[in-house]
Amino acid sequence: MDDTTESGVNKERLENQIDKQPDVPRFLADLIALNSSKLTEADARLLEVLMSDPVRAAMENGKEVSSRAGVHPASAVRLARRLGFAGYPEFRTFLQNNLVDTGTGDFENPAARMAARLIRAEEGKLLSTILDSEIAALQQVRTSVSDTDIRAFSEVLRDARRIFVLGRSHAAALSSLIALRLRRSGYDATDLSSQLHILPEMLSILTDKDVVWLLSFRSPSPVIVDIRGAAALKGAKTLILSDVNGARIDPPGDFHISVSRGGVGQSQSLVVPMTIANAIILDLASIDEGKSLSALDRFKAFRASLPPRLSR
Structure with a gap:
């Protein structure tokens, strides 16, 4: 040519x-x-x-x-x-x-986000780059989230009649894990991420004694925004765990923890919000007068009594 x-x-x-x-x-x-x-x-x-x-x-x-x-x-x-x-x-x-x-919010499409991470990684050091990214993101949690923030969440959960948890996309995996851990700790917790087909029915039973825990990353999902509005109408308390880009929810939650999951080109995985969720559930066990510990003991004994096919 x-x-x-x-x-x-x-x-x-x-x-x-x-x-x-x-x-x-x-x-x-x-x-x-x-x-x-x-x-x-x-x-x-x-x-x-x-x-x-x-x-x-x-x-x-x-x-x-x-x-x-x-x-x-x-x-x-x-x-x-x-x-x-x-x-x-x-x-x-x-x-x-x-x-x-x-890149806006570490790019808005998955291919661009992955490319940015590959660009950041040195040749032959992909794992090290990811580990450095996660460590840096976790380190900044020390200065952006306090024990007071954690306690505010755990007190609301302790006093709730029922707890409804929801996350979309990758956050759905964390939503499922949070609901599972709360149920094993003796709390009436439901993962709404797996109940989207009956969402109106689930929201209709909300009362001012219930809590909705929302997980919002990158940008608020319309479903997240709509459920926050429904919770406000029903008088249910709302907890929001988000990254910086997912924080724009109106009306705002009763309690909100917003934290960076890493900068552009970094992994932005669920490690940071999962760590915070683990801290909240652990703190809950420290203030609920043995409810969590007793429930965990009962669950362990019950699972041991089940046939092997059911106890896995």
Whole structure:
């Protein structure tokens, strides 16, 4: 492919491509606009590939991008130099850094979130990178969540007639675990995440003696917002455990713990909220006058009496 300059045709074509791809990162669109007069037909084809999937492009080398664009492998290097970089590796680093730095809430799509984490990981040190991420996220909990916050949750749970727990997406796994642990501790706890098909029936029995514990991560699910509204109408107390992005719930909960699960490109797993939930349930056992401990002993004895098929 000849890299002859066709700037007028390329500029219009690239502008149309940007218009067709509303998710093209602003930094990439600005870079194209700044250098449009230098671009060739091969450059245009490469940039179309980059704009169609910026996340994938940030993970690939010049040869792979050129292959997808159907141009000579050296074309990616020439494009990078026309855009002001020493070579394609430097251009790819620019793409990676900008994708990570401009990601909103660690990106809004799963592929981008995973790509950001891979970008952060050094070659051959993926596990170490994830561990460092989790440790850093847990360390900041020391200064952002207090024992007073934990006690506020555990006191409300202790005094509740019934407890309803709900999390969506990945938080549904934590919702199920919390409800399971509360039931084993002698509390009437229901995981609403597994009861969505009868949600109106479940919400209709709420009273001012009940508690709704909501888990909200990344952005509040419409279901989470609606259930918070229903709890408010029924007078039930609401506990909310969220990350920073999932905190925007109206009306606000009666008690709310909001904590970062890590920055952009970090793992943002359930380790942080699970640790907080464990602390709340442990604190509950310390203030409920032996209710949790007695219930756990009874459950252990009952399970031991069951046939092996039922006790697993």
